[in-house]
Amino acid sequence: MLVGKTHYKTIWREGHTVKLIDQTLLPFRFSIAQYSDYRGLCMAIRNMNIRGAGAIGAAAGYAMALAFAEAQMNHKPTFVLDAKKEIESTRPTARNLFFATEKVWESGKKGAAAAFSEADRLAAENEDAARAIGEYGMALMFDGISVNTHCNAGWLGFVDWGSALAPVFMAHRRGMKVYVYVDETRPRLQGARLTAWELENEGIAHTILPDHAGAWLFRNKKVDLILTGADRIAMNGDVANKIGTFEKAIVAKAMGIPFYVAAPLSTFDPDCSHGDLIPIEHRDEGEVLRISGIKNHRLIEDITIANPRSHAINPAFDVTPASLITGLITEQGIIEPKEHLIKTLFDTPKT
Amino acid sequence: MLVGKTHYKTIWREGHTVKLIDQTLLPFRFSIAQYSDYRGLCMAIRNMNIRGAGAIGAAAGYAMALAFAEAQMNHKPTFVLDAKKEIESTRPTARNLFFATEKVWESGKKGAAAAFSEADRLAAENEDAARAIGEYGMALMFDGISVNTHCNAGWLGFVDWGSALAPVFMAHRRGMKVYVYVDETRPRLQGARLTAWELENEGIAHTILPDHAGAWLFRNKKVDLILTGADRIAMNGDVANKIGTFEKAIVAKAMGIPFYVAAPLSTFDPDCSHGDLIPIEHRDEGEVLRISGIKNHRLIEDITIANPRSHAINPAFDVTPASLITGLITEQGIIEPKEHLIKTLFDTPKT
Secondary structure, three states, X not given: OEEOOEEOOOEEEEOOEEEEEOOOOOOOXXXXXXXXXXXXXXXXXHOOOOOOHHHHHHHHHHHHHHHHHHHOOOOOOOHHHHHHHHHHOOOOOOHHHHHHHHHHHXXXXXXXXXXXXXXXXXXXXXXXXXXXXXXXXXXXXXXXXEEEEOOOOOHHHOOOOOOOOHHHHHHHHOOOOEEEEEEOOOOOXXXXXXHHHHHHHHOOEEEEEOHHHHHHHHHHOOOOEEEEOOOEEOOXXXXXXXXXXXXXXXXXXXXXXXXXXXXXXXXXXXXOOOHHHOOOOEOOOHHHHEEEEEEOOEEEEEEEOOOOOOOEOOEOEEEEOHHHOOEEEEOOEEEOOOHHHHHHHHHOOOO | OEEOOEEOXXXXXXXXXXXXXXXXXXXXXXXXXXXXXXXXXXXXXXXXXXXXXXXXXXXXXXXXXXXXXXXXXXXXXXXXXXXXXXXXXXXXXXXXXXXXXXXXXXXXXXXXHHHHHHHHHHHHHHHHHHHHHHHHHHHHXXXXXXXXXXXXXXXHHOOOOOOOOHHHHHHHHOOOOEEXXXXXXXXXXXHHHHHHHHHHHHOOEEEEEOHHHHHHHHHXXXXXXXXXXXXXXXXXXXXXXXXXXXXXXXXXXXXXXXXXXXXXXXXXXXXXXXXXXXXXXXXXXXXXXXXXXXXXXXXXXXXXXXXXXXXXXXXXXXXXXXXXXXXXXXXXXXXXXXXXXXXXHHHOOOO
16 A cells, blocks of 8 residues: 555565554655564564554464464473464454464474465465455445445554455445544544544545544534454454444444454454454553654653543453344355355355 | 642632643643733633633633723723634634633623623632532442543633543542543543543543554443543534544444543534534644654753645544433533433523
8 A cells, every 4th residue: 555655564574573653653754664573573563563453464474484484592491382372462352463473383393384375374374354345345335435434444453454444445446425524532532643644645534533423423524434453353244343332333333334343264253253252452541541643753652641540440351242243244255244144154165 | 620739720810810730731841821801711612722622611711801991991982892702712622612712792881890700700600610520420430430531621621620531530539449541532642641631630540542443442341431521512412522522432342442522611602503513724734744842851842743745634623423321411410412401401490
């Protein structure tokens, strides 16, 4: 995708070095971070230097591959297994993370080179899946459409293209007029910071709004479609995604707005029969109570914005029941969120 | 109410000077602002140095009285009428503002002294109404209750006690255990800043959470009751209140949580038959895109927190239809939000 006029991917590899766009500094600084050890990359995942379901998966695959490379210089027999556990503890809700570590773990048994090429393959697969989601999602797009999205499920959340925003980017590139209402997405403001920045760079018209203005928006403005991503999807179609998605889906249902979730197959968890079984990550209360931003071109961190002697709860995700979701957009097409249809996705041989 | 261990009111008069707690600096600085001319007080209302339905009403009454006093030194015949229009243009949604300017306008015909005493009477009435709302609201409270509230409808939003929080304060003072989940309330964070600060000062257990975590909260924690205030109530029971109230009411209905709105009669608009007729104030996009806070005990303002080249929409209020509201708590009792019951409130002679 475009940054200024240059094409970038979210994460890539150069030899034994993994490079990524540092999302904690966006949109204020465009900066490439690089990691040559798995622990550094783990920290990057945990601290959200890289975030978003697909991008976390790609990063976890690379972290696993780095661990295999590092093991060659480390004689502790459990080094790689310990590394796997450490990578998997960074973001417990993200299904793609576990999908990627398992795949690279298997390949790594044939050596570090095989681990790196599996991690590369997963990153490429992630990008291909996002592009296919965009193509299938085009069935929902039309000239003059208004879309509402929550959090960032754009190209920064994947290796490229994104999930929820892939059809938006594609429609725009094919000359359709698209308008996007971007939920700011407290507490980390991924909407106001990342989605808005992506849309600006692609030249797509958009407006940021407070998260809980959704009902007002649907009542007062033309909104044709809600598109969100997912961090884990249970086999019955329940979706774990950024906090606020569940609330938005309830409001969408009540007000008759179609609500679609876009995600690749690697986000579906075959071992998870329904949403109540998805572990929900709780993050530090400081994300709610303090904020960072810029003033006079200087980055200022840890600004207290709430009553200093109060506490906060900060669930990073919630679970939206399948009954509230109009459809799931996958790299194999759009389906209703029903168990027998989801199972079919996994039966279909890949082309 | 208590600030540290001292009792305060939100706004009061000393001769021809009106003093108020500056809410834009809370919870970081406790500071008293004072105004001796109506224009200064208008600016304070517009900039939200004083805010909240009841407090705006009291401030508008005092502003109108100041205008009558100033008119004695000003020979322009339309001075007071112009002042009235200026006061009424500060916050278009707040019903209490128009209620107060009308009342003081009528009294002022008998001179500035009469205007001041009418403004005093309105402020006292506001406090009495809030206390009565607390008493009637006690019917909903019990030992061990968990309440969720949006924005600040506590004592800072009135002259004292508050609307939604009046029953909470009263229950706590009478020895009941009360827990409050406080929506942070973007963009101005009245929940995280003002409500949390009030609750801390009264020693009431509470937690701040992102606004759109409501559905997660109701699904995962014990929440017995939602209490909000109102900025204007139509005669059919539709309620204009802080942006996000409409969304919360939809979610509450879907999840079976009782949703009560607390407001004095001065918030009801006899000239407004239903919610669609309530004018909704749109505030500057900068409230969404920039923020203030403290770092190392220094107040820092105008920190950019969103993509600097994106825009935002900032509706300050939304309208919740009566059908989503369990009950209205007024100084005359709790009623269902039905037109014939609301009309009865206005027929009852005041004691």
